Amino acid sequence: MQEILFETELNVIQEYENLLDSCYPAKQDKYDALNLIDWDFKNFQTQYLTHRFHSYPARFIPQIPKAFIKLFTNEDDFVIDPFCGCGTTIAEAFLNGRNSIGNDFNPLACLITKVKSRLIPEEDLIILGKKLIGIKRYIDSDHRRAEYLKKLPRRNISNLFNRDIINELCLIKESLEELRDKTEIYELGLVALSTTIWSIIESENGHGNGIDVFANFYKKISNTMDTIREIRNIVKKQPKVKVLHGDARFLEIDSNISNLIMTSPPYVNALDYYRVHMYNMLWLGMDYNGFRRHEIGGHSHFIANRFRLLSEYLADMLRSMIEMNRVLRKGGICVIAIGNSSLEYERIESYKHFLAFAPYLNFNTIKTIFRNIDTTRKYTSKNIGKIDDEYIIVLEKTNDININSRDNGFVEEIVTKQMKEFEQKVQKSPGSSLRGKKVSEKRLKQNAERIAEAIKSIPQDIKIKGL
Numbered sequence: 071m072q073e074i075l076f077e078t079e080l081n082v083i084q085e086y087e088n089l090l091d092s093c094y095p096a097k098q099d100k101y102d103a104l105n106l107i108d109w110d111f112k113n114f115q116t117q118y119l120t121h122r123f124h125s126y127p128a129r130f131i132p133q134i135p136k137a138f139i140k141l142f143t144n145e146d147d148f149v150i151d152p153f154c155g156c157g158t159t160i161a162e163a164f165l166n167g168r169n170s171i172g173n174d175f176n177p178l179a180c181l182i183t184k185v186k187s188r189l190i191p192e193e194d195l196i197i198l199g200k201k202l203i204g205i206k207r208y209i210d211s212d213h214r215r216a217e218y219l220k221k222l223p224r225r226n227i228s229n230l231f232n233r234d235i236i237n238e239l240c241l242i243k244e245s246l247e248e249l250r251d252k253t254e255i256y257e258l259g260l261v262a263l264s265t266t267i268w269s270i271i272e273s274e275n276g277h278g279n280g281i282d283v284f285a286n287f288y289k290k291i292s293n294t295m296d297t298i299r300e301i302r303n304i305v306k307k308q309p310k311v312k313v314l315h316g317d318a319r320f321l322e323i324d325s326n327i328s329n330l331i332m333t334s335p336p337y338v339n340a341l342d343y344y345r346v347h348m349y350n351m352l353w354l355g356m357d358y359n360g361f362r363r364h365e366i367g368g369h370s371h372f373i374a375n376r377f378r379l380l381s382e383y384l385a386d387m388l389r390s391m392i393e394m395n396r397v398l399r400k401g402g403i404c405v406i407a408i409g410n411s412s413l414e415y416e417r418i419e420s421y422k423h424f425l426a427f428a429p430y431l432n433f434n435t436i437k438t439i440f441r442n443i444d445t446t447r448k449y450t451s452k453n454i455g456k457i458d459d460e461y462i463i464v465l466e467k468t469n470d471i472n473i474n475s476r477d478n479g480f481v482e483e484i485v486t487k488q489m490k491e492f493e494q495k496v497q498k499s500p501g502s503s504l505r506g507k508k509v510s511e512k513r514l515k516q517n518a519e520r521i522a523e524a525i526k527s528i529p530q531d532i533k534i535k536g537l
């Protein structure tokens with residue numbers, strides 16, 4: 071029985087790989103190939119090679135970018151992900167020999183992406199290995215530790231972890247600093263340190279009690295080094311990879327250079343990445359406040375009327391899609407994966423809004439793919455519950471547009487149209503995202519009033535903040 075089951079699973083995966091390896095000379099054939107893929111990717115392994123380096127909330131599974139990269143790009147092409155997160159697209163481009171540009175405003179995301187998409191020479195890994203032995207000796211020497219503890223500053227972050235843990239983390243960080251001029255291994259060390267910090271935060275009591283910090287760090291860094299060695303057999307030549315710490319609404323990327331954009335943007339009202347990664351960023355000396363000011367989809371404001379978040383989000387996404395059009399070549403493909411979210415018991419179908427933007431931006435809609443997210447990989451948000459399905463929209467750029475992403479007039483016009491359509495939808499069927507909760511009619515009526523208010527404040531809410 072086991073064998074039969076295993077055999078079946080293997081076939082599905084093999085079929086997918088064979089399909090991607092087939093030769094598709096005409097674009098139409100590639101579009102047809104999209105119909106042959108089972109996008110649920112049930113039972114597929116998603117944590118392989120560099121994808122294992124660091125966890126990241128709401129990342130997409132590597133099979134999605136891999137399929138588009140293999141079907142729609144050739145070796146010298148550039149793949150772009152304007153919201154690259156932990157670099158799933160960029161790592162897949164790297165593993166499949168394509169050039170790529172990743173962009174994200176989260177500095178931690180940029181760091182992880184860089185480390186996941188580069189080869190590192192053996193001599194540098196040896197230096198890092200020796201450094202690990204040095205760190206271990208440093209930590210083991212009780213006398214020096216005691217001295218060190220006395221010198222530790224009383225920082226705010228100290229409240230979360232106990233003093234021993236802070237001591238070890240500081241020693242590791244300090245030792246890594248000595249490698250600063252060897253960027254590749256220095257950054258690899260920082261990623262391992264960040265995953266260790268994550269393990270402490272995630273530990274049962276959130277204080278890391280019971281966690282052996284160095285052992286955790288050592289294991290992470292050794293596994294990462296093993297993977298980098300393994301990858302040398304797969305990636306024979308380092309493709310060009312650029313990782314930009316930038317805002318997706320104003321990409322610092324030349325126009326018309328890419329054949330494929332493959333991205334999953336932030337959700338409205340789902341998650342504040344700056345909060346999730348605040349401790350990692352503090353430890354790594356990164357500016358989390360700067361990121362907070364630029365973050366799209368965050369929900370720490372507009373508390374009195376959450377629907378204002380939606381117009382702000384739509385404006386930010388419209389600006390980002392204008393930029394996507396600009397950096398794509400004519401005929402290039404723009405793929406956006408996004409799930410539904412929820413605001414005050416009303417379902418937000420972001421993909422429908424993006425599809426509505428498409429014709430204004432000279433994007434032709436090729437296909438909308440619906441996929442179920444595997445139960446084990448569902449992403450849960452306090453605000454919107456489980457995100458259990460996802461839409462992948464496939465657009466083709468038919469032409470350049472003569473619109474700048476800072477054009478407030480254009481953005482206001484399109485966002486107002488979308489918000490009015492949303493208002494009508496809510497009037498027709500209020501409470502579309504109740505998910506079993508009982509809410510009074512009065513409460514839902516209040517939503518309609520708030521949406522009307524949000525529409526009135528569009529001109530001020532869509533103004534570019536954070537710059």
Ligand SMILES: C[S@@+](CC[C@H](N)C(=O)[O-])C[C@H]1O[C@@H](n2cnc3c(N)ncnc32)[C@H](O)[C@@H]1O
Pocket residue numbers: 126127128129130152153154155156157158159173174175176179316317318319333334335336337343364365366367
């Ligand atoms: C859904 S995640 C992307 C996950 C990614 N596909 C992966 O697999 O890791 C959305 C990303 O958008 C980023 N983001 C939010 N606001 C941004 C902005 N203004 N410019 C660039 N990136 C931004 C967040 O930091 C987050 O990494």
